[in-house]
Amino acid sequence: MRDDVFWGYNKQRILDRLRLDDKVAYVTGGGQGIGRAFAHALGEAGAKVAVVDLVLAKAEAVAHELNLKGIKSIALAADVSKPEDVQRIVDTIVARWGTVDIACNNAGINMNSASEDTSLEEWDKTFNVNLRGLFLCCQAAGRIMLNQGYGKIINTASMASLIVPHPQKQLAYNASKAGVVKLTQTLGTEWIDRGVKVNCISPGIVDTPLIHSPELQPLVQRWLADIPAARLARVTDLQAAVVYLASEASDYMTGHNLVIEGGQSLW
Template sequence: MADSQFSLSERVALVTGGGRGIGAGIAKALAEAGADVLIADYNVALAEEGAAAVASLGRKSEAIVVDVRKPESVQAMIDSIEKTWGQLDIAVNNAGVVSLGGIEDLSVEQWDDLIDVNLRGVFLCCQAEIRLMRKARFGRIINTSSIAGKVGFPNLSHYSASKFGVIGFTNAIAKEVAKEGITVNALCPGIVATGMWRGETGLSGLWALPGETEEQSWARHQQSFLPQGEAQTPEDMGQMVVYMACAPHLTGQALAVDGGFSLG
């Protein structure tokens, strides 16, 4: 992304959930493209860690603590950005959670908790971000969905519902702001070796066959789900976000970086 057509110099970007995993990969790519990157997270330590990583790349940053489920917290974040930075050019609404549950076992609390972060949080962030971006008549919003927002997964009905919802919401608001210099797109990561997939409590551990180790399960899922046969990386997601942030006529789309999984 070193090409000048992908330069984000003098742009200010916000990444929610930017302290680790996919969010950290996105923040790194934005910083390498020249943007100053603000890291927002519910966990103050993760926000600070993410901001330090951006600063180590020579870009300005700030750690922001936010609860994306709460409108007052989200609006306070945007108000602070406007006061301190004077602009918000790129917003990556990446904060999300995942849990497993079969349809008969899934509790209302599980459903509500996940929808609150993954879908309500995206709504609240977009609403506040657009209010600020409209003042400048410029903005690039990228909402993190998932391949589970294109194809349903068993025992992830609530997660798939939230991510399908992100895609529909993204497409709708893109049309609302299309003539105001603001684009809105969704990123659909495939299988990435972050906390959602890796470890005994990740999907590869929970979906391991009898007698199969987590590592073996991880290898099997890459081969069974992905035509390329290998997982994607946070850096892959960052490259796509930089492209989305630079493309003036790309809007209302849900682009998958998934090694061919969603080809069908």
């Protein structure tokens, strides 16, 4: 009797289908915050992980953490806005582990300013990292994946792709993250029939050490009033999502923006 529900798809139980054993992943912006959490999650699920960060020391610290857990990892420094850096990290990973199966494009920056005061320098810097850099990573990793007929690309967007977070003013950031979603949707439709699925995760406001600075406390109280969950996101709230999107369990999902924001975009 063939019954995928009873026996499991390809005779794998659901938790087995979430495993990433023998897969090769990289995480940009992996030296801290969300990227660090993603690197740990992918590694714990069985993947080999290249931790990529602008600052090599930060990448090395996270790679060391992974090694302590018995996870195979390497640390790489790169400015994702530079095509030569992006190609170098992909080439290095392929030379080390033979391929790239999972591309977690998480690197991003946010520079707040009122729209009338936003300089062209701030606009360009934000878009160079958040959208140009993400495109370069998708393209470089995508070529490897298309050639092998399978791959998962997971981009970090933001709740700001759906709403205008307030009261902070961040025109360049909001626009760049909306671009990440549309890029994800476009690649998701172009590449799925060749085995490559492209999705993104949109976190809400994430609790980081910076959030606890005295000058931000009035903003935090305002944000909490706008969140049905009545708390900020933890990086650990995002880990299961990246494993799901990286695994074969999500093979029929592409071009999706997975929003994890405690309900904030609903009000």
